[in-house]
Amino acid sequence: MFESVVPVSSVPLAFPAGPLQGKLASPASASSSIVSVEHVFKSVSDSTGTLVILRDIHFALAGRETAAIVGASGSGKSTLLSIIAGLDTPSQGTVRLAGQDLFALGEDDRAALRAQKIGFVFQNFQLMGNLSALENVMLPLELSSAKNARAQATEMLQRVGLGERLGHYPKVLSGGEQQRVALARAFVVQPALLLADEPTGSLDFATGEKVMALMFELNQELGTTLVLVTHDQGIAARCQRRITLEAGQIVSA
Numbered sequence: 362m363f364e365s366v367v368p369v370s371s372v373p374l375a376f377p378a379g380p381l382q383g384k385l386a387s388p389a390s391a392s393s394s395i396v397s398v399e400h401v402f403k404s405v406s407d408s409t410g411t412l413v414i415l416r417d418i419h420f421a422l423a424g425r426e427t428a429a430i431v432g433a434s435g436s437g438k439s440t441l442l443s444i445i446a447g448l449d450t451p452s453q454g455t456v457r458l459a460g461q462d463l464f465a466l467g468e469d470d471r472a473a474l475r476a477q478k479i480g481f482v483f484q485n486f487q488l489m490g491n492l493s494a495l496e497n498v499m500l501p502l503e504l505s506s507a508k509n510a511r512a513q514a515t516e517m518l519q520r521v522g523l524g525e526r527l528g529h530y531p532k533v534l535s536g537g538e539q540q541r542v543a544l545a546r547a548f549v550v551q552p553a554l555l556l557a558d559e560p561t562g563s564l565d566f567a568t569g570e571k572v573m574a575l576m577f578e579l580n581q582e583l584g585t586t587l588v589l590v591t592h593d594q595g596i597a598a599r600c601q602r603r604i605t606l607e608a609g610q611i612v613s614a
């Protein structure tokens with residue numbers, strides 16, 4: 362299990378031109394960063410007042426970089442990851458993905474850019490309960506009209522050790538198995554940027570090690586930039602960058 366079923370030589374080194382090619386061309390001012398987070402603030406208000414969740418978050422990551430986002434529970438890690446993915450909106454500030462200002466796009470274009478460039482592993486997996494493991498992993502491929510979705514999804518599930526569970530629904534899979542389906546779904550589009558929220562949080566040590574190895578393999582083979590939220594110091598130490606949040610602020614990066 363977990364052996365490389367995709368030989369390195371068969372992995373495309375450049376991402377195929379998608380439907381947004383040209384339309385989303387980088388502005389002249391764009392740097393070589395794959396992701397640039399510029400003075401991002403996030404606050405939420407209700408009848409009891411305003412809560413500042415993120416305060417002046419500012420950093421950039423180059424292609425191929427690996428970064429760990431660390432910090433205590435409630436420090437804003439998941440919120441930051443969701444904003445980088447364009448799934449949540451900042452109250453102030455800018456996020457650029459490959460030079461493109463994510464929040465200058467309409468919802469549909471932002472979703473299309475996300476589908477083209479980002480793999481996201483949620484802290485609580487967010488698998489579709491009415492779809493089998495295989496169908497969950499095929500979904501992003503079908504949304505981008507990829508050919509051979511079934512074969513590619515099968516291969517990726519084999520790679521995370523779930524080749525025997527293709528037809529199983531999330532409710533009959535263990536937490537660790539669901540986490541691996543979520544990882545396969547994020548990996549299968551061979552994203553330029555992989556964002557993962559505690560990707561080994563539900564896995565035993567040995568399985569967690571294999572999943573981490575797979576992520577770093579993807580980083581090496583495809584140049585995928587990795588941003589991992591983790592409480593695991595060992596994983597953080599394997600990343601080139603460590604971004605530490607404390608009460609919504611970066612205290613070291």
Ligand SMILES: Nc1ncnc2c1ncn2[C@@H]1O[C@H](COP(=O)(O)OP(=O)(O)OP(=O)(O)O)[C@@H](O)[C@H]1O
Nearest residue numbers: 405412414432433434435436437438439440441484
């Ligand atoms: N929509 C929201 N409304 C109100 N408060 C929110 C909202 N989203 C997040 N928060 C609060 O913002 C803070 C940061 O939440 P977040 O989920 O980003 O933390 P985290 O660092 O990922 O924590 P954990 O390690 O426990 O997953 C928390 O105090 C949380 O309760």
Ligand SMILES: [Mg+2]
Nearest residue numbers: 438439484558
């Ligand atoms: Mg979180």
